Amino acid sequence: xxxxxxxxxxxxxxxxxxxxxxxxxxxxxxxxxxxxxxxxxxxxxxxxxxxxxxxxxxxxxxxxxxxxxxxxxxxxxxxxxxxxxxxxxxxxxxxxxxxxxxxxxxxxxxxxxxxxxxxxxxxxxxxxxxxxxxxxxxxxxxxxxxxxxxxxxxxxxxxxxxxxxxxxxxxxxxxxxxxxxxxxxxxxxxxxxxxxxxxxxxxxxxxxxxxxxxxxxxxxxxxxxxxxxxxxxxxxxxxxxxxxxxxxxxxxxxxxxxxxxxxxxxxxxxxxxxxxxxxxxxxxxxxxxxxxxxxxxxxxxxxxxxxxxxxxxxxxxxxxxxxxxxxxxxxxxxxxxxxxxxxxxxxxxxxxxxxxxx
Numbered sequence: 001x002x003x004x005x006x007x008x009x010x011x012x013x014x015x016x017x018x019x020x021x022x023x024x025x026x027x028x029x030x031x032x033x034x035x036x037x038x039x040x041x042x043x044x045x046x047x048x049x050x051x052x053x054x055x056x057x058x059x060x061x062x063x064x065x066x067x068x069x070x071x072x073x074x075x076x077x078x079x080x081x082x083x084x085x086x087x088x089x090x091x092x093x094x095x096x097x098x099x100x101x102x103x104x105x106x107x108x109x110x111x112x113x114x115x116x117x118x119x120x121x122x123x124x125x126x127x128x129x130x131x132x133x134x135x136x137x138x139x140x141x142x143x144x145x146x147x148x149x150x151x152x153x154x155x156x157x158x159x160x161x162x163x164x165x166x167x168x169x170x171x172x173x174x175x176x177x178x179x180x181x182x183x184x185x186x187x188x189x190x191x192x193x194x195x196x197x198x199x200x201x202x203x204x205x206x207x208x209x210x211x212x213x214x215x216x217x218x219x220x221x222x223x224x225x226x227x228x229x230x231x232x233x234x235x236x237x238x239x240x241x242x243x244x245x246x247x248x249x250x251x252x253x254x255x256x257x258x259x260x261x262x263x264x265x266x267x268x269x270x271x272x273x274x275x276x277x278x279x280x281x282x283x284x285x286x287x288x289x290x291x292x293x294x295x296x297x298x299x300x301x302x303x304x305x306x307x308x309x310x311x312x313x314x315x316x317x318x319x320x321x322x323x324x325x326x327x328x329x330x331x332x333x334x335x336x337x338x339x340x341x342x343x344x345x346x347x348x349x350x351x352x353x354x355x356x357x358x
Contacts, residue, residue, distance in 0.1 A: 120199025137334025
């Protein structure tokens with residue numbers, strides 16, 4: 001890694017020299033390109049230079065400790081400094097690893113979250129509602145904005161399926177690994193004999209598309225307007241405010257009935273449609289990989305699990321990294337960091353290892 005950092009610093013210095021070149025300064029486009037490249041490298045170079053400073057200080061500290069006797073009153077202070085420098089070095093190395101890891105092209109994007117009840121009937125729909133509340137509470141704690149796009153409720157107070165857009169800084173990094181089958185094990189409220197049931201809910205996480213990436217022509221859309229259903233006040237079932245968009249070339253269908261305004265519902269539905277179209281395009285470009293959304297959602301069968309929520313044992317287990325957290329009640333209240341942060345670190349470490357091998 002140190003060799004890679006030295007190369008990055010060399011590139012940084014070369015770019016700095018170019019930015020001082022009158023020939024480059026005379027061309028605004030080149031100035032923008034060089035400035036952008038320099039800005040991208042700046043955080044890494046700053047950390048690397050601080051690491052070198054800390055290494056020099058550690059060497060000076062080592063020499064000082066070697067020169068002092070065990071009874072010297074300065075020895076204790078030098079030992080404290082050594083401990084502090086070692087801790088700072090470890091923190092800098094961790095920051096540098098994150099900075100030089102391959103950047104996810106979707107970093108900075110908002111997220112389209114889709115949750116559907118899988119196998120398990122009413123119990124699956126109830127757990128789908130609980131999962132959505134869990135993610136909503138976590139988002140609220142992060143001060144992210146959650147906008148429901150479409151919601152289909154079950155007759156027992158659960159959710160058959162829900163689509164929502166979550167907006168906020170860092171939302172993609174936190175949520176991008178949540179896609180897959182979430183399995184729940186517990187005694188349903190309707191179970192009279194106290195037997196534990198196993199049900200499943202599917203979660204899909206899509207990156208919201210930029211307008212420049214996905215263009216949708218009006219001629220490619222069929223727009224159906226209908227009365228919204230469900231809670232919403234006196235006017236909800238009397239005005240044709242709900243919108244269903246059908247993308248004719250692909251057959252994708254997106255509905256939105258969250259707003260009273262037909263225009264707002266169409267705009268929200270279009271955001272989800274673009275996210276799905278972006279994902280379809282990426283699947284075509286990377287057809288060697290399994291289709292991301294199908295991989296995440298699978299068939300909704302209990303066996304295709306990424307995570308298990310075991311209520312009798314107050315335990316949630318992420319099967320991808322073998323992590324178990326015995327705080328299921330807290331997790332369901334939206335305290336997800338004990339799960340989300342280890343996942344993010346695991347996959348970032350994998351990326352870094354792949355980069356090192358390349």
